[in-house]
Amino acid sequence: MKVIKIDKKDWAGGLDKASSGYRFFGPVEDKECHNFKELDKGELPDFNFSNTRLSAKSVVFPQTEAMFEYSLDENEADHHLMKECRKNDAPRAVLGIRPCDASAFLLVKRNFDNPEYRDPWWVKAYESTTFAGLACNNPCASCFCTSAGCGPFDEKGLDVLLVDAGDHFLAKVVTEKGRKMLAAAGWNAETDADIEALKKDAESKISSFVPTDKLKDKTTMELYNAAFWEEAAFACLNCGTCTYSCPTCWCFDIQDESKGKSGIRMRNWDSCMYPLFTLHGSGHNPRGTKIHRVRQRFMHKLKYYVDKYGDGIQCVGCGRCIRLCPVNIDIRKICEKMNSYEPKAGDCNR
Amino acid sequence: MSNYTDKIREISERLLKEGRVDMVIGFKQGTMPMMNEPCFVKKPEDVSKLVWDSHCGINLANYLTDRKEKIGVIAKGCDSRNIVTHIIENKIKREQLVIIGVPCKGMIDRRKIASMSDAEILSVAEQNGKVIVKTKDAEKRYERTDLLQKNCALCVHRNPVIYDELAADLVEEQKNVDRYADIREIEAMPPDEKWHLFDDLFSACIRCYACRNACPLCYCPTCFVDESRPQWVGKSTDPIDTKTFHFLRAYHCAGRCTDCGACERACPVGINMRLLTRKLEKDCFESFGWEAGLSLDQRPPLDVYKTNDPEDFIK
Ligand code: SF4
Ligand code: SF4
Ligand code: SF4
Numbered sequence: 001m002k003v004i005k006i007d008k009k010d011w012a013g014g015l016d017k018a019s020s021g022y023r024f025f026g027p028v029e030d031k032e033c034h035n036f037k038e039l040d041k042g043e044l045p046d047f048n049f050s051n052t053r054l055s056a057k058s059v060v061f062p063q064t065e066a067m068f069e070y071s072l073d074e075n076e077a078d079h080h081l082m083k084e085c086r087k088n089d090a091p092r093a094v095l096g097i098r099p100c101d102a103s104a105f106l107l108v109k110r111n112f113d114n115p116e117y118r119d120p121w122w123v124k125a126y127e128s129t130t131f132a133g134l135a136c137n138n139p140c141a142s143c144f145c146t147s148a149g150c151g152p153f154d155e156k157g158l159d160v161l162l163v164d165a166g167d168h169f170l171a172k173v174v175t176e177k178g179r180k181m182l183a184a185a186g187w188n189a190e191t192d193a194d195i196e197a198l199k200k201d202a203e204s205k206i207s208s209f210v211p212t213d214k215l216k217d218k219t220t221m222e223l224y225n226a227a228f229w230e231e232a233a234f235a236c237l238n239c240g241t242c243t244y245s246c247p248t249c250w251c252f253d254i255q256d257e258s259k260g261k262s263g264i265r266m267r268n269w270d271s272c273m274y275p276l277f278t279l280h281g282s283g284h285n286p287r288g289t290k291i292h293r294v295r296q297r298f299m300h301k302l303k304y305y306v307d308k309y310g311d312g313i314q315c316v317g318c319g320r321c322i323r324l325c326p327v328n329i330d331i332r333k334i335c336e337k338m339n340s341y342e343p344k345a346g347d348c349n350r
Numbered sequence: 351m352s353n354y355t356d357k358i359r360e361i362s363e364r365l366l367k368e369g370r371v372d373m374v375i376g377f378k379q380g381t382m383p384m385m386n387e388p389c390f391v392k393k394p395e396d397v398s399k400l401v402w403d404s405h406c407g408i409n410l411a412n413y414l415t416d417r418k419e420k421i422g423v424i425a426k427g428c429d430s431r432n433i434v435t436h437i438i439e440n441k442i443k444r445e446q447l448v449i450i451g452v453p454c455k456g457m458i459d460r461r462k463i464a465s466m467s468d469a470e471i472l473s474v475a476e477q478n479g480k481v482i483v484k485t486k487d488a489e490k491r492y493e494r495t496d497l498l499q500k501n502c503a504l505c506v507h508r509n510p511v512i513y514d515e516l517a518a519d520l521v522e523e524q525k526n527v528d529r530y531a532d533i534r535e536i537e538a539m540p541p542d543e544k545w546h547l548f549d550d551l552f553s554a555c556i557r558c559y560a561c562r563n564a565c566p567l568c569y570c571p572t573c574f575v576d577e578s579r580p581q582w583v584g585k586s587t588d589p590i591d592t593k594t595f596h597f598l599r600a601y602h603c604a605g606r607c608t609d610c611g612a613c614e615r616a617c618p619v620g621i622n623m624r625l626l627t628r629k630l631e632k633d634c635f636e637s638f639g640w641e642a643g644l645s646l647d648q649r650p651p652l653d654v655y656k657t658n659d660p661e662d663f664i665k
Contacts, residue, residue, distance in 0.1 A: 030554065031554055031619070031620065032461065032465060032619070032620040033619065033620070048468075050470065053618065053619060054556070063556065063586075063587050064586035064587045064588070140470055141470060141472060142382065231389070231390075234388065234389060234390055234413075235387045235388040235389065235408075235413075237412075237560060237563035237564055237616070238563055239558050239559050239560035239562075239563045239564070239616070240556070240557070240558035240559060240560070241558045241560045241616075241618045244556050244558050244618075245618060253585070255584070255585055255586070257584055257586070266586060268585050268586050268587075271558075274559075274576070275572065275576050276576055276578060279578075322381070322382065323382065324618040326408065326560050326564055326615065326616035326617075326618075327387055327388055327408055327564075327616075328380040328381060328382060328385040328386065328387040329387065330381045330382075332381070333381065
C-alpha cells in the first residue's frame with residue numbers, strides 16, 4: 001500500500017484545505033489530560049500525548065446521545081409524536097486516534113452492527129468517519145496491545161496510519177476512505193520510505209504481556225465459580241472509571257427526560273459496575289453484589305466474548321483501566337488468573 | 351517505610367494467630383507506580399502480602415461498612431477518624447475492630463508527580479526523606495515534603511485518634527497550618543465569579559462516581575443519584591445534573607468529612623471536589639467548633655439537637 005510523505009509544515013495547510021469536507025476531531029489538552037473533541041476551524045490536534053485519558057469511543061458513541069424528541073405543545077405541528085432527533089452525519093475525520101482505540105471500534109461493531117441488529121445512530125456515525133491514526137513510537141509500560149490482537153502500528157481499524165518521523169509524517173494509506181482524505185488535504189507526495197523498521201522498533205518496546213491462549217478452553221461455570229473472585233473484587237469500588245474509559249465497553253441505558261411540554265429519549269453510557277445495571281423491574285438484580293459485578297466485567301471481556309465471537313478478547317490492551325483504577329485492579333493479573341485457572345477441590349464448582 | 355511494613359506484618363500475624371481477628375484489612379503492593387491495592391489477609395502465613403509506603407491514600411474505613419467479621423484494620427490518622435464516624439453511625443461495632451494505627455507522615459501526590467514530567471513515570475521510591483522519580487531517561491530527586499497530597503500538606507491529625515496497636519511511634523503534628531486559605535478566597539468572590547469557578551471545576555466530570563465510592567461516608571444503600579423510583583437526578587452529562595450530584599454529596603458529608611482526600615485521589619480526571627467538602631468543614635468548625643471523627647462520645651453537629659446552638663445565620 002502507498003505511503004505518502006507529509007511535511008509537518010504542510011500539516012496545518014492541508015487540514016485547512018480538507019476542512020470544507022470534514023468535521024475534524026482530535027486530541028486536545030484540557031486541564032490535566034488530553035481528550036478527543038471536535039476541533040474548531042483552524043484548531044490543530046495536539047499530538048504531544050501518549051494516549052488520551054478517555055478513549056475515542058465518544059466520537060461515535062457519545063456518553064449522552066439524544067435519540068428521540070417530542071412536544072406536547074398543541075401549537076406545534078408534530079405535537080404528541082416521538083420524532084427521531086436530527087443528527088449531523090456530515091463526513092468526519094478523527095486525527096491522531098491510537099491504533100488500539102481504532103481497532104476497538106471493530107470489536108464494538110459486533111454489538112452495534114450485526115445481522116440481527118443494526119443500531120442506526122452508531123452505524124451512521126461510524127460510517128461517516130475516517131480514522132487517521134497515529135502510530136505509537138513509544139508505547140507506555142502498561143500497554144499490552146500486542147497480547148490483545150492489536151499493536152502500536154496496527155492498521156486494522158484505520159483508514160490512514162500516520163507515523164511521526166521527526167519533521168514529517170509518513171502516511172500509510174489503508175483504505176479508499178483514507179486515500180480520499182489525504183487527497184482532500186492535497187497531500188500526495190508518494191515515497192518508498194519503509195515504516196516496517198519503525199514498527200518493529202515500537203513493537204519491541206512493548207514490555208507488558210498477558211496470556212490469553214487458554215481462555216476459550218476453560219469451562220465457563222468453573223471460571224464463574226472460581227474462588228479467586230472474592231479476593232480479586234475486594235478492593236473494587238464499583239465506580240465507572242474502568243468501563244467509561246474503556247474503548248471497548250459498549251453498554252448503554254435508555255432514559256426519558258422532560259422539561260415543561262417537551263422531552264427527549266436518550267441513551268447514556270451504562271456500567272456493569274453500577275447498582276442499576278441489570279436491575280429487574282421486580283427489584284431483583286442477578287448481579288446484585290460487588291463480586292457479581294466485577295466478575296461480570298471480566299467474564300464478559302475475557303470469556304463470554306471470547307466464546308461468542310471466536311476472535312480473541314474484548315479488550316485492545318490500551319491499559320487505561322489499569323492506569324486509572326483508583327484501587328489498582330489490574331486486568332492483566334485477572335486475565336492471568338483466568339487463563340491459568342484449574343479448579344481445585346474446595347472451590348464451589350458446579 | 352520498611353519498618354512500618356515489618357511492624358504491620360508482625361502485628362497482623364500475631365492477631366491472626368491468636369484468633370483475635372478473622373481478617374486484617376490493609377494494602378498489598380500495586381502493579382503501577384504510586385499505587386497499592388486494598389486487600390484482606392485471613393491466614394497468618396499470608397501477612398507478607400501487606401505493605402506500607404507513601405501510596406496508601408485510599409481510606410480503608412470504606413472497606414469496613416456493614417462487615418460482620420472481627421477485623422484488624424490498618425488506619426492512618428484520617429482513616430481512624432472515619433472509623434470513629436463509622437462506629438458512631440453504626441456501620442461497624444468498636445468490639446469488632448482491632449485498629450492498627452499508623453502514625454502518618456502524609457501520602458505522596460501521584461498527580462503532582464505525573465504532572466512534573468512529560469515522560470511516563472516508571473518508578474517512585476523513597477530514601478531519607480527524598481523521593482526518587484524514575485522515567486525512561488531520567489532520575490530525579492525531590493524533597494518528600496514538597497510532594498505531599500494537598501490534603502496531607504494541610505493535615506493536623508496525622509496520628510490515629512483511636513487505636514489498639516501502633517505500627518510506629520507517634521509523629522509530631524503539623525502546627526500553624528492555615529487549612530482554608532483557598533476557601534476564603536472563594537468566599538470573597540462575587541457570585542458570578544463563584545458560578546464560573548464551579549462551572550469550570552466540574553466541567554470535565556464524567557459521572558463515574560469514583561469520588562463517591564472511594565468515600566467511606568457514602569454508604570447509602572441507594573445513593574440519591576441512583577434512585578430511580580422516582581428518579582431524582584438526571585443521568586446524562588448535563589452539567590446541571592453533574593453539579594447537583596456534587597453539591598448534594600458534599601452536603602451529605604457536612605460535619606462528617608475528615609478530608610482524607612480519597613475522593614480527589616480516586617478521580618480519573620483530577621477534579622478537586624474537596625473545595626466543596628472543605629468549605630463545609632470550615633463552616634462546621636467555625637459554627638460548632640467541630641472536627642469530625644475525633645471522639646466516640648460526641649455525635650456530629652448535624653445529627654444532634656442542642657438548645658444552645660449558635661444560630662447566627664438566622665437574621
Ligand atoms: S475495577 Fe477499579 S475502576 Fe473499575 S469499578 Fe472497580 S474500582 Fe472502579
Ligand atoms: S479492558 Fe482496559 S486495557 Fe482493555 S481495552 Fe478496555 S480499558 Fe483498555
Ligand atoms: S471521580 Fe471525578 S469524574 Fe468521577 S464522578 Fe467524581 S468528580 Fe466526576
